[in-house]
Amino acid sequence: MKAEIIAVGSELLLGEIANTNAQYLSEWLATCGIDVYYHTVVGDNRERMTDVIRRAQGRVDLLVITGGLGPTEDDLTKEVVAELLERSLQIDQPAYDRIEAFLKTRGRTMTNNEKKQALIIEGADVLTNNAGLAPGMSVHTSDHQYILLPGVPREMKRIIADHFDHLLGKETIKSRTLRFFGIGESALNDRLADLIRTARNPSVAPYAELAEVRLRLTAKALDEQTALEMLDRLERQIRDEVGTYFYGYGETSLPEVVLDDCRKAGLTLSAAESLTGGAFASGLTDIKGASDVFRGSAVVYSDVAKINVLGVAQTLLDQQTAVSREVAIAMAEGARALYQTDLAIALTGEAGPTSNSGQTVGTVYCALAQASGTEVLELTYPAFDRGMIRLRSVKDAYFMLIKNINHSDKRIQK
Amino acid sequence: MKAEIIAVGSELLLGEIANTNAQYLSEWLATCGIDVYYHTVVGDNRERMTDVIRRAQGRVDLLVITGGLGPTEDDLTKEVVAELLERSLQIDQPAYDRIEAFLKTRGRTMTNNEKKQALIIEGADVLTNNAGLAPGMSVHTSDHQYILLPGVPREMKRIIADHFDHLLGKETIKSRTLRFFGIGESALNDRLADLIRTARNPSVAPYAELAEVRLRLTAKALDEQTALEMLDRLERQIRDEVGTYFYGYGETSLPEVVLDDCRKAGLTLSAAESLTGGAFASGLTDIKGASDVFRGSAVVYSDVAKINVLGVAQTLLDQQTAVSREVAIAMAEGARALYQTDLAIALTGEAGPTSNSGQTVGTVYCALAQASGTEVLELTYPAFDRGMIRLRSVKDAYFMLIKNINHSDKRIQK
Structure with a gap:
């Protein structure tokens, strides 16, 4: 046709x-x-x-x-x-x-x-x-x-x-979208090569989005129940292989999952943003109802602000520079105390185009502070695009939160 | 053709x-x-x-x-x-x-x-x-x-x-885009109705963008000098009529103009954001080199944060609610002191979908603090779209800054 x-x-x-x-x-x-x-x-x-x-x-x-x-x-x-x-x-x-x-x-x-x-x-x-x-x-x-x-x-x-079901014929068509973060389209395709190549009904199609990949699964059958069971089976096969990168269904976004997971776990959240300059907070507050989880973010775009707002020590900034593991930890712990939240994320890094901190452009530290202690993720992005470095950092921070709250991989919900 | x-x-x-x-x-x-x-x-x-x-x-x-x-x-x-x-x-x-x-x-x-x-x-x-x-x-x-x-x-x-100049023929074609904020496309069309209807060469075409309008002026002539003079004349006519809404040329954005104007005037800037949740800061820090002007923003999405981070008085929040002229002033002055900047913007408002503060959905207060004192803009947006209320508020704050820094309308720059 x-x-x-x-x-x-x-x-x-x-x-x-x-x-x-x-x-x-x-x-x-x-x-x-x-x-x-x-x-x-x-x-x-x-x-x-x-x-x-x-x-x-x-x-x-x-x-x-x-x-x-x-x-x-x-x-x-x-x-x-x-x-x-x-x-x-x-x-x-x-x-x-x-x-x-x-x-x-x-x-x-x-x-x-x-x-x-x-x-x-x-x-x-x-x-x-x-x-x-x-x-x-x-x-x-x-x-x-x-x-x-x-x-x-x-x-x-x-x-x-x-x-959707019947617009193109008598068969029922059912579709389901799985969303992945932290794996590139080609890596996902490699891991699922056999499935993608051989799957006809249900079929699998990958779509790359900004730093994300979604897989669209589509099943045709004579009745709805059969089509849904076919999708369930295929989803299970896919998640067995790459489930660690899975974070949600359909049109769900990373910040929506962060807010939902925090809400379910009864956790409050704040942030301290240097590199990302408010983009982490803005992504969360775009979503209605964010205020029951998210208390705020200290955007600290200068050393003075890191010291005054978050209480980062001048000596730490002098010794380690603003783009360092130690300053990320101090920022996260400072935000957690200031906003009185269970969790606090801090993002600091070098987005370029030239380096002010002496660190390589594309180096980012993402710290997560909670009662049990503070952990830091060191990320390295290709240096060519300032906007991309900022965007990826925000998404990496959301994903770090989701993984942390859920510990084990999420179960199939259907 | x-x-x-x-x-x-x-x-x-x-x-x-x-x-x-x-x-x-x-x-x-x-x-x-x-x-x-x-x-x-x-x-x-x-x-x-x-x-x-x-x-x-x-x-x-x-x-x-x-x-x-x-x-x-x-x-x-x-x-x-x-x-x-x-x-x-x-x-x-x-x-x-x-x-x-x-x-x-x-x-x-x-x-x-x-x-x-x-x-x-x-x-x-x-x-x-x-x-x-x-x-x-x-x-x-x-x-x-x-x-x-x-x-x-x-x-x-x-x-x-x-x-661009000669791709479509021997005549030189020159085009110039003027950007306006704070006036809708239909209001702009009304004000310029005669010009838009009668202008053939140079021609005028309006394009509506998110809460902005741009006018594209295009002149054809046998040489470049003549085409540019035709554009200058038409631009002057347009700015005589609606110059108060003009803010820049071509692909310039409002936050770029804010940063440029602050830089030229030697002013530093910070913010306190409730309603907009980091979007004001994020728009500025998207632009490279923002750090020589912009020091940061306190995103305060809860009363506790307004009190702890910005020193807003509990009694003020109790008496006036978080969405009030008085709290906007306290937030702006708090941010100005905390970040030690010349200028500070504060945004608080009710984005809905339902009202938490008791204020009508769509009510926004935008305060600008500087050495000479603090002024407040009260804005009212239609209540139907939460995202639009936030976006418009951020742009209104940028425009308030531009107007404030320049006092008189900007001159024609070419």
């Missing part, structure tokens, strides 16, 4: 936004074993849209079309596809009722344009939109399948998520 | 990366007054690439093709275009010499694949690549112009920047 992803919208052609929908949909289709051969972007223009869709009909089996389902005059996707298929447009009553109910909460009645959003192509399966007003739809003809989705990424993703 | 942007690369079709190049090129072409009618993505496949380029020849005048200029077997772009144009591929000696020199620094000699990168299409103008090894090229035929660029975004952007 070959697919083309068509995005409709002049804002894309003007460079106002990037076509991130195409990336998302490509990954989804790859997951389901469908080859994407083309992406196309076309403006809100009836003639050019017709031409683009006609060409796609000639070269692929599945057309996924995003955008142009809204209420404005420019929104032409449904009309163009209906005309090409010689089908009519009909009101979908549930969609109509949802629009009416929404407008009622605003004290308004429906205009003709707003009504347009409830129209679906004759014979289409409606894809309920739980994040907006315009539903998506799937249309089958003898030769092709057409999936029409809204252009707003949040709505498009929600529809895919809600209809 | 009509254009199509063609991106070559199977990694795009697998969803591994988004086609951000197309967005960048679309904005560039819009700036130059060229209409982009289509984006197309195709894999590294000779037959499908040939087909896609042939179709583009039939529907546009300018083909901008990214990707496939590298050294691997998969990199086919030059071969495919040369074959379609019935032209040969020839070694570009300067490009060849650069590759050889680069390999020499690695102690290696050139392989046949690496040599491929120095090939250009017969009769093409070479677009030197100062960020990588494979040059771009521009080919004119009687009906079309073809611009071939590397797929690596950094290299693609560098080539556009270095060849």
Whole structure:
């Protein structure tokens, strides 16, 4: 099965936004074993849209079309596809009722344009939109399948998520994402080489993200229970091999896991940041509810600050420099006392581009202080990218916390 | 003149990366007054690439093709275009010499694949690549112009920047970006409505970014001097109208301007962050060289931390709550004393989703302490997005600093 992803919208052609929908949909289709051969972007223009869709009909089996389902005059996707298929447009009553109910909460009645959003192509399966007003739809003809989705990424993703199981056929498709930190994509691929090469159903696909790797496992079966059992088995095989790098599922992030694990263990947390300059704290406080675990961070970007705020001794800084194991320990213990927390992380290092401390650029010390004592991780990163050194350091600190709180590897939760 | 942007690369079709190049090129072409009618993505496949380029020849005048200029077997772009144009591929000696020199620094000699990168299409103008090894090229035929660029975004952007003036014709094209904060896109459009509607050369295009707006001014003239004078005149008109919201040019960011302005004025800076949890500090320390201005930030995410770290009085917290004008002042003055800086910013507020302080979600106090006294800005944001409230608060604090350091509006710098 070959697919083309068509995005409709002049804002894309003007460079106002990037076509991130195409990336998302490509990954989804790859997951389901469908080859994407083309992406196309076309403006809100009836003639050019017709031409683009006609060409796609000639070269692929599945057309996924995003955008142009809204209420404005420019929104032409449904009309163009209906005309090409010689089908009519009909009101979908549930969609109509949802629009009416929404407008009622605003004290308004429906205009003709707003009504347009409830129209679906004759014979289409409606894809309920739980994040907006315009539903998506799937249309089958003898030769092709057409999936029409809204252009707003949040709505498009929600529809895919809600209809993932059966959108592409009668089989149930279930997918699960495992997240790993501290192992590169190629090292993970080496460790799992046989599995990745031979796994067809369930399949395994690795995706590298910033200093992380996620594995997407996808199973097809006739019923949900079987698909989930297939995923469980494969997950167990993978975690037996590389479980030590595993930290969570799906869209979970490292700081979310840190906060959850601290919360479950009844532990409070603080930090002292030199190198990372507030990025460790910022990552945690981005997450709502962080304040029941996280008390704060002393960002100390100068020796004076390390001395005044954290009580690091001037003699220690003179003897060891700010980038040293000893200063990392003093910072972590200083933060733990100052913020009165169970755990405290300290990060100090040399991010470059040139070294102020005399230490090699890329050298980082991450200390973790707790009642039982303070331990230090010495990390060495390639020196070429200041931002990357800072980002990796923050993530290494989160991972050090997760490992410390859990001691043994986490169990399969499902 | 009509254009199509063609991106070559199977990694795009697998969803591994988004086609951000197309967005960048679309904005560039819009700036130059060229209409982009289509984006197309195709894999590294000779037959499908040939087909896609042939179709583009039939529907546009300018083909901008990214990707496939590298050294691997998969990199086919030059071969495919040369074959379609019935032209040969020839070694570009300067490009060849650069590759050889680069390999020499690695102690290696050139392989046949690496040599491929120095090939250009017969009769093409070479677009030197100062960020990588494979040059771009521009080919004119009687009906079309073809611009071939590397797929690596950094290299693609560098080539556009270095060849911006004359890549699309004999006229000189000069562009300038003005950055504004504190005014929404629609308000800015209203204030400049006549200018934006009537300006053709130079033209004005607004782009909304996260809580900011930038205006891109573009002038075409027969020589550089004239184009620059046209931009100066238009900039003056715009700044007469909305200069109070202006903060910088081009890719400059608010924290960069804060650091530059402090450096010029010989001022040091610190912060105390509740609401923003380290994001203010992190934005500044992302920039290299921040340490000569910025000493640190006390992230105080609990009352205990406000008391212990900054010396905020328990009675003040009890009487006024943590989200108050008075506590913001105490935090700023506490940070200024602790870090021994000329300036100190404090941020406290209610980011939600629910209110802990009793204050309405979206209420933020931003205090600026300096020798002459402490002033407070009370800000009110819509309550719907926690992340947006934090982000806007950080940017408002940067802007408050810039305005304070400069007092009067900044002069036109060129």
